[in-house]
Amino acid sequence: MPVIEKTTAKQKFMEFLTKKNLRVTSQRQAIIDTAFGTDEHFTADQLLEWSRDRDKSVSRATVYRTLPLLTESGLVREMDFGKNYKFYDPNYAEHPNHNHIICQDCEKIVEFESEKIAKLEDEISHRLGFSMKTQRLQITGNCEELKKLGACKKKSC
Amino acid sequence: MPVIEKTTAKQKFMEFLTKKNLRVTSQRQAIIDTAFGTDEHFTADQLLEWSRDRDKSVSRATVYRTLPLLTESGLVREMDFGKNYKFYDPNYAEHPNHNHIICQDCEKIVEFESEKIAKLEDEISHRLGFSMKTQRLQITGNCEELKKLGACKKKSC
DNA sequence: ATCAATGCAAATAATTTGCAAAAAG
DNA sequence: CTTTTTGCAAATTATTTGCATTGAT
Numbered sequence: 001m002p003v004i005e006k007t008t009a010k011q012k013f014m015e016f017l018t019k020k021n022l023r024v025t026s027q028r029q030a031i032i033d034t035a036f037g038t039d040e041h042f043t044a045d046q047l048l049e050w051s052r053d054r055d056k057s058v059s060r061a062t063v064y065r066t067l068p069l070l071t072e073s074g075l076v077r078e079m080d081f082g083k084n085y086k087f088y089d090p091n092y093a094e095h096p097n098h099n100h101i102i103c104q105d106c107e108k109i110v111e112f113e114s115e116k117i118a119k120l121e122d123e124i125s126h127r128l129g130f131s132m133k134t135q136r137l138q139i140t141g142n143c144e145e146l147k148k149l150g151a152c153k154k155k156s157c
Numbered sequence: 158m159p160v161i162e163k164t165t166a167k168q169k170f171m172e173f174l175t176k177k178n179l180r181v182t183s184q185r186q187a188i189i190d191t192a193f194g195t196d197e198h199f200t201a202d203q204l205l206e207w208s209r210d211r212d213k214s215v216s217r218a219t220v221y222r223t224l225p226l227l228t229e230s231g232l233v234r235e236m237d238f239g240k241n242y243k244f245y246d247p248n249y250a251e252h253p254n255h256n257h258i259i260c261q262d263c264e265k266i267v268e269f270e271s272e273k274i275a276k277l278e279d280e281i282s283h284r285l286g287f288s289m290k291t292q293r294l295q296i297t298g299n300c301e302e303l304k305k306l307g308a309c310k311k312k313s314c
Numbered sequence: 315a316t317c318a319a320t321g322c323a324a325a326t327a328a329t330t331t332g333c334a335a336a337a338a339g
Numbered sequence: 340c341t342t343t344t345t346g347c348a349a350a351t352t353a354t355t356t357g358c359a360t361t362g363a364t
Contacts, residue, residue, distance in 0.1 A: 023338050023343060044328080059346045064329060080237040084354080085328060101287055110285055120274050121296055128267050130258055130298035137294045139278055141287035180318060180363050201353080216321045221354060241329080242353060 009075050009093050010036045016073040030055035031066045035076060041087040041109065081109075081138070099137040108143060166232050166250050167193045173230040187212035188223045192233060198244040198266060238266075238295070256294040265300055 013032055017024055030051045035042070042050070044063055051058040067088065070076035077092035081102060091098065091111070097118050098111045117137065125132040167189055174181055187208045192199070199207070201220055208215040224245065227233035234249035238259060248255065248268070254275050255268045274294065282289040 021343090025338070025344065027345070057346085061330085061347080062345065065344085078239065080239065082235065082237065101282060101285055101289075103287065104290060110287075112281060112285060114277060114281060117274055117277050120271060120277070121294075124269060124271060125258060125296055125298055128258055128269060129301040130260065130267075130296070132258075132296055132298045133261060134298075135294065135296045137278075137292065139282055139287070139289055139292045141282050141289040141291075144286040178318090182319060182363070184320070214321085218322080218355085219320060222319080 009090070012093065013070070013073050013075055016075075017069070022069070026055055027051075027058045027062045028066055030058050031063060032070075035070060035088070035090050039091060041079060041089050043085050043087055045085070047088070079136075097135065099139070101139040101141060103143040104140050105142060166247070169250065170227070170230050170232055173232075174226070179226070183212055184208075184215045184219045185223055187215050188220060192227060192245070192247050196248060198236060198246050200242050200244055202242070204245070236293075254292065256296070258296040258298060260300040261297050262299065 010032055013036070014024060017028070031047065033054060034047055034050045038050075044060075044067060047067070048058065048060050048063045051063065067076075067078075070088070071078050075090070075093045077089045079087040079089050079100070081087055081100075095111070095113060098113045099117070101110045101112065102108070118135075121135050122132050170189055170193070171181060174185070188204065190211060191204060191207045195207075201217075201224060204224070205215065205217050205220045208220065224233075224235075227245070228235050232247070232250045234246045236244040236246050236257070238244055238257075252268070252270060255270045256274070258267045258269065259265070275292070278292050279289050
């Protein structure tokens with residue numbers, strides 16, 4: 001994905017901080033650079049580790065205190081894939097209606113968008129008396145390699 | 158919903174236990190009766206409390222050891238609504254493709270099914286190289302009462 | 315009898331928080 | 340300077356687990 005978009009997400013978050021009279025500390029800088037410097041979903045623990053590569057002084061507490069700000073800004077989305085820890089998705093601002101399909105075995109995650117599904121969701125919500133705000137759709141399945149071989153090699157299918 | 162279906166779900170689980178050479182203890186009985194005696198989603202904590210109304214000897218450990226059996230049997234589904242604890246849905250066997258819409262404010266949950274969405278999910282999965290196994294779709298929104306009044310009364314909208 | 319299942323209490327593990335010191339504005 | 344933010348370590352909370360005992364088959 002083009003770097004320009006990521007720069008924008010970072011800038012948007014800076015504006016979000018300023019608007020809320022929150023300070024741009026070096027630790028927050030490192031965390032923001034990390035979060036918006038990847039396309040991947042990450043965990044709090046990974047965000048800490050990678051942020052520390054940029055700034056040794058980043059602590060676990062600060063990561064956990066920054067994550068709610070990231071999600072509150074709407075630029076990062078908290079995801080639950082049934083683990084006992086959460087994942088965070090930094091591609092949310094650009095693709096607010098994207099969905100996930102996860103291989104049951106190798107845990108490969110693919111993102112996709114569907115206009116048709118989004119439209120149906122909106123219709124159904126109205127019919128049930130709700131106005132839709134957000135949606136999350138997760139499909140689990142087996143990827144092709146798994147189907148052919150009976151089991152897929154972790155990290156490779 | 159008709160009582161007959163619930164009896165069936167309970168019986169299916171008993172068969173599941175027997176097939177796996179697992180024993181039908183009085184504690185498991187109480188937990189099973191509770192789980193399949195409600196239409197509501199419940200938490201581990203609620204399952205413990207309600208099961209204890211039937212059998213004082215049910216312990217928290219046994220509830221936590223029984224829940225994986227319930228989900229493994231396919232009769233109960235683990236749900237994540239973004240809280241730090243999980244919900245369990247006992248209506249899964251009868252409606253394996255049902256979805257949830259949750260009011261952001263009062264946390265009212267409505268279930269629904271959609272053939273069209275299910276079909277689209279299956280198509281997209283194939284196109285992406287997966288064979289679909291399960292899906293979960295959660296929509297969050299505001300319910301009518303909220304829209305009209307600006308805020309909905311908890312438990313009542 | 316045998317071996318799975320239980321309750322209890324201690325252990326985990328992710329996340330949260332109180333507080334005194336450090337740093338942004 | 341003032342107020343926010345930080346790191347640290349202790350606290351919290353849902354869930355898991357070791358172990359001696361109980362109970363289903």
